[in-house]
Amino acid sequence: MSLRLVIVDDDPAIRKLLSNILTKCGDFQIVEFGEGKPALEHLEKVGADIVLLDLLLPDTSGFEVMEGMNRLLADEALTIVITGHGDMEKAIRSMRLGAFDFITKPIHAEVVEQALKRAFRTARLKRAMELQRNLKHSAMERIIGESEAIKEVKRRIVTSARDRFASVLITGESGTGKELAARAVHELSPRGEGPFVPVNCAAIPEALLESELFGHAKGAFTGADRAKSGLFALADGGSMFLDEIGEMPMSLQAKLLRYLDDGMVLPLGSTRWIRTDVRVIAATNKELEKAVEEGTFRTDLYYRLSVIEIRMPPLRERKEDVVLLMEHHLSDQAARRGLAKPRLSDEAMELLVAYKWPGNVRELVNLCVKLVVEHPGEVVKPEHLAFSGTDRERLDVDVNLPYDMAKRRVMERFTVNYFSALLARHGGNVSAAAREAGIERSYLHRIIKKYGLKEAASR
Numbered sequence: 001m002s003l004r005l006v007i008v009d010d011d012p013a014i015r016k017l018l019s020n021i022l023t024k025c026g027d028f029q030i031v032e033f034g035e036g037k038p039a040l041e042h043l044e045k046v047g048a049d050i051v052l053l054d055l056l057l058p059d060t061s062g063f064e065v066m067e068g069m070n071r072l073l074a075d076e077a078l079t080i081v082i083t084g085h086g087d088m089e090k091a092i093r094s095m096r097l098g099a100f101d102f103i104t105k106p107i108h109a110e111v112v113e114q115a116l117k118r119a120f121r122t123a124r125l126k127r128a129m130e131l132q133r134n135l136k137h138s139a140m141e142r143i144i145g146e147s148e149a150i151k152e153v154k155r156r157i158v159t160s161a162r163d164r165f166a167s168v169l170i171t172g173e174s175g176t177g178k179e180l181a182a183r184a185v186h187e188l189s190p191r192g193e194g195p196f197v198p199v200n201c202a203a204i205p206e207a208l209l210e211s212e213l214f215g216h217a218k219g220a221f222t223g224a225d226r227a228k229s230g231l232f233a234l235a236d237g238g239s240m241f242l243d244e245i246g247e248m249p250m251s252l253q254a255k256l257l258r259y260l261d262d263g264m265v266l267p268l269g270s271t272r273w274i275r276t277d278v279r280v281i282a283a284t285n286k287e288l289e290k291a292v293e294e295g296t297f298r299t300d301l302y303y304r305l306s307v308i309e310i311r312m313p314p315l316r317e318r319k320e321d322v323v324l325l326m327e328h329h330l331s332d333q334a335a336r337r338g339l340a341k342p343r344l345s346d347e348a349m350e351l352l353v354a355y356k357w358p359g360n361v362r363e364l365v366n367l368c369v370k371l372v373v374e375h376p377g378e379v380v381k382p383e384h385l386a387f388s389g390t391d392r393e394r395l396d397v398d399v400n401l402p403y404d405m406a407k408r409r410v411m412e413r414f415t416v417n418y419f420s421a422l423l424a425r426h427g428g429n430v431s432a433a434a435r436e437a438g439i440e441r442s443y444l445h446r447i448i449k450k451y452g453l454k455e456a457a458s459r
């Protein structure tokens, strides 16, 4: 884990001295500043774990930098203040502002090293605790959304979790949160302390799936040089998440049905039945009814699995959650990477809400990762949302708006997309883009300004 360190001191000799001492102290990245304001800007945008801060700066005082940090970063960074010799009052004021430590000039290497080692230890601990805290959030808490559709999902999760045995079938398009819902059912159920074992039936070759699930005896097949217990044994006392259940081969479907009836598994090539206590939570992004009609999925198994069904709504049917989800995942991804969270402009928000999200929440999470990595701490504008060509055409028409307004929105979206793409094609050359579009250059300039397409234009 590499820590981020910022040095703010107007004296280049001191900056040099500090970075020399620092190289001995551990694994980190250093950024140096000679003035306070640019340092504060950097801190707001990128953040830091430790800041070495001189109090006397040419453009502002170290105190002001600290006040700014307190405002912008909460208690994210540890500040080590550098004061002139005998500046007791200043040292005290720094501590009141939340400084972690202070060192006095002239700088002695050992003193700095001591202070830094202490700060490193604390910063690491803080980071580890933060990660731990994020992991601790329960699956139910991680399901974000205030829409009626998602509230209904949560209600159904709570109800189905009450039962210890009944199978649950979770249906929904790809990326709608089926696995998250499955974890929530498990965690809230009386089996919550037991194991949660996810298996993707589509990812394991048919020939291996049976022995993976049920285990095998020694010599059951070539290469089975010793007995191996299966995932049903491993999940004893907990839940098994059978993802993409529609891909399970017919022969195994029969075995699964048997298991659901009596809780017994027979490892491949064995004659001894084993009892295990596992609740099955299955998921599918296909219409299982259709598979049943087509004869690729057993009717009896379908009824057995769908005792309780939870339908995950596609994101386009709960658009009121899009901004909430974006905010949540931008914060989450920024925190994981130690970067500052990008902010959404109103125009970007509109575009995000209008978008149809064919890849659902998974697509939204991927977009958040990209935005955090490419634009930490920046304001997200429409041109940063590079939806792919075909996706662009899927932009929604909002029938909840009066005709004029709905039309204007679609036109605006179209304008942004059209000119971002055109400018990109011409490497940001406004004249060339205007010529191809058949409009005046000055008109294109106005559009660029109005919709903030500058970055696309200068790329």
Ligand SMILES: Nc1ncnc2c1ncn2[C@@H]1O[C@H](COP(=O)(O)OP(=O)(O)OP(=O)(O)O)[C@@H](O)[C@H]1O
Binding pocket: 142, 143, 144, 145, 150, 172, 173, 174, 175, 176, 177, 178, 179, 180, 181, 285, 325, 361, 362, 365
């Ligand atoms: N309601 C939600 N709130 C917050 N995050 C969500 C929500 N739904 C899904 N996610 C996130 O979206 C991503 C995809 O979710 P998940 O893997 O559960 O979907 P899935 O339906 O199993 O997708 P697939 O069919 O592609 O396997 C995960 O990162 C998950 O945390």
Ligand SMILES: [Mg+2]
Binding pocket: 178, 179, 243
């Ligand atoms: Mg999944």
